[in-house]
Amino acid sequence: MHDIKWIRDNPDAFDAGLKRRGLDSETSPQLFSAHLIALDEVRRTAIVAVEAAQARRNAASKEIGQAKAKKDEEKAAELMAEVAKLKDDLPKLVEAEKAASETLDAALAAIPNLPADDVPNGPDETTNVERHRFGAPPVLAFRPRQHFDLGEGLKLMDFDAAAKLSGARFVVLKGHLARLERAIAQFFLDVHTTEHGYTEVAPPLLVRDHAMFGTAQLPKFAEDQFLATRQISQDEIQERMANFGESERTALLRLYVGDKDYHWLIPTAEVPLTNIVRESILEEAELPKRFTAGTYCFRAEAGAAGRDTRGMIRQHQFYKVELVSITTPEESQNEHERMLACAEEVLRRLGLHYRVVTLCTGDMGFASQKTYDIEVWLPGQGMFREISSCSNCGEFQARRMQARVRSKEGRIRPVHTLNGSGVAVGRALVAVLENYQNEDGSITIPEVLKPYMGGLARIERAA
Structure with a gap:
């Protein structure tokens, strides 16, 4: 996985490394710095939006107490409505931040490591x-x-x-x-x-x-x-077991039922x-x-x-x-x-x-x-x-x-x-x-x- 901060600071070096790998920015633009930095901008904007909403919610909550102390009920009501809306909006903003981060992470996960400077160039x-x-x-x-x-x-x-x-x-x-x-x-x-x-x-x-x-x-x-275990439906279990005897069916039920995680053979x-x-x-x-x-x-x-x-x-x-x-x-x-x-x-x-x-x-x-x-x-x-x-x-x-x-x-x-x-x-x-x-x-x-x-x-x- 690559460091997006390093990519932002060194876009030309990052792209040059990918080109040495034989990758092309025209046929695979999603792998190169411009696309990744754009995804990071979306993520950063989403983070700022969450932080701003959280800061405003906290500030408005304090202002409610101040308004009530001054017996300004109208102002307090306005602020309470604002805080309620922020509480409603925050989960959506947090979800948008999470989605933007996951999109960036998925893009970074698909990119190979960059070759060291002393690795010889060549296609195969x-x-x-x-x-x-x-x-x-x-x-x-x-x-x-x-x-x-x-x-x-x-x-x-x-x-x-x-x-x-x-x-x-x-x-x-x-x-x-x-x-x-x-x-x-x-x-x-x-x-x-x-x-x-x-x-x-x-x-x-x-x-x-x-x-x-x-x-x-x-x-x-x-x-x-090789995927060794996985969740499997009852219908698929029955289909797989159709041609087996009773003792084999029992063994297969023990194997398939209750799998919670994917496991892979190394x-x-x-x-x-x-x-x-x-x-x-x-x-x-x-x-x-x-x-x-x-x-x-x-x-x-x-x-x-x-x-x-x-x-x-x-x-x-x-x-x-x-x-x-x-x-x-x-x-x-x-x-x-x-x-x-x-x-x-x-x-x-x-x-x-x-x-x-x-x-x-x-x-x-x-x-x-x-x-x-x-x-x-x-x-x-x-x-x-x-x-x-x-x-x-x-x-x-x-x-x-x-x-x-x-x-x-x-x-x-x-x-x-x-x-x-x-x-x-x-x-x-x-x-x-x-x-x-x-x-x-x-x-x-x-x-x-x-x-x-x-x-x-x-x-x-x-x-």
């Missing part, structure tokens, strides 16, 4: 700028296979069974592959908590509307989220971790706060029709280790570099070849002011694929969450929030399978994961 991923690389692709004396061919060949990755259970973009992992996914997640969490100073959190996977709004998944990206642990500090004032000495969590994440992938339809690259449910930092404005740039280094370290220890790119203005996420992507090399695909995204959101999310910091001098201002994948476990599993594959289809276990695999050195085809 083709203009991202490579920052550095680590390692080299593995030298394989055979034609490498993709992860889904390897997993199915091992009889430990079952997309057909998942489709019967849940539909497309799900997978069932079995045996050593299920354990390998768990091992990767545990390895990441151990490094981040014991060496990188992150506090492990086990957050809820269901969150309310305001939490999703705080990190900017709502309202703009509602179609990419698309990333960024949502609950960042919202831990919502509606709070932190002391500067408390910062930085660093949180990590390993959770399942859920995304509808509404904008990914036809992309990565086979395999584990883009799924509705996946496991990820998330990193979140809450810090001061002065330290957020340094914290961004530190977070990137933490995400890189776990990939280095896995011996995976990767590159880091700085996303251009046209490829950044809605809430980010600067983002680094880590892209891991996948021999089976013969290309780099994103495995981590580390973003500095500045004060953008903090304003939506009302998360603030108080300096030693007593100054209160928004915190800065950062988030990053540390890293995506499902994609790390894909990378391990493709980079550590053998010609016979077996998978060599990376050294750092062997203790988590009970000393297992290789995954062979299941009997």
